[in-house]
Amino acid sequence: DIVLTQSPALAVSLEQRATISCKTSQNVDNYGVSCLHWYQQKSGQKPKLLIYEGSNLASGIPARFSGSGSGTDFTLTIDPVEADDIATYYCQQSKDYPRTFGGGTKLELK
């Protein structure tokens, strides 16, 4: 199985930049496309797709969210962080079965 590793938590100040990392145990690129996606889950709510294929913003997602990376190292950036962004962020790979998620990074306010 492809294992996705995220830091459990990240503390950030409002209006600052947050950088959330996701490292995969295998290369998740496929013919030049990164099979790595990001989701946001606020407390008590369902997850929401943020970024797909490494860097593509999902519909309705504000431009302060961006994704980058390739191969085994990926980053979700939120700049600037707003109060509404406090949530847990998960990465997910679709390179292989089983589909797997990272353990999630809880974004907290400093």
Add this chain to the structure above:
Amino acid sequence: EVQLVETGGGLVQPGRSLKLSCVASGFTFNNYWMSWTRQAPGKGLEWVASITNSGGSTYYPDSVKGRFTISRDSAQNTLFLQMNSLRSEDTATYYCTRGGRRIFDYWGQGVMVTVSS
């Protein structure tokens, strides 16, 4: 507007069965893969099953293979998850999700399944 509404959750004893349903609306159901993803209390997300848009192929992780069956009824725009031989570790909120070939782009509100004696 895409809507996914799950039903069928509840409390069930270990070893028993339960069937979840998800009614989809707001999109052409036959055009999309569909999946189930779960989240144990206080834990992360775990993919449970996917089915192709035609229903011809299904996919499962080892943790549920042979116990869970995903299916779909295109006439009723409904996705199902038949769960047999339930274990305490299957206790979770189960989300119906659109997609699964790559991304899970829409999620239902989720339905709670508790496996306990």
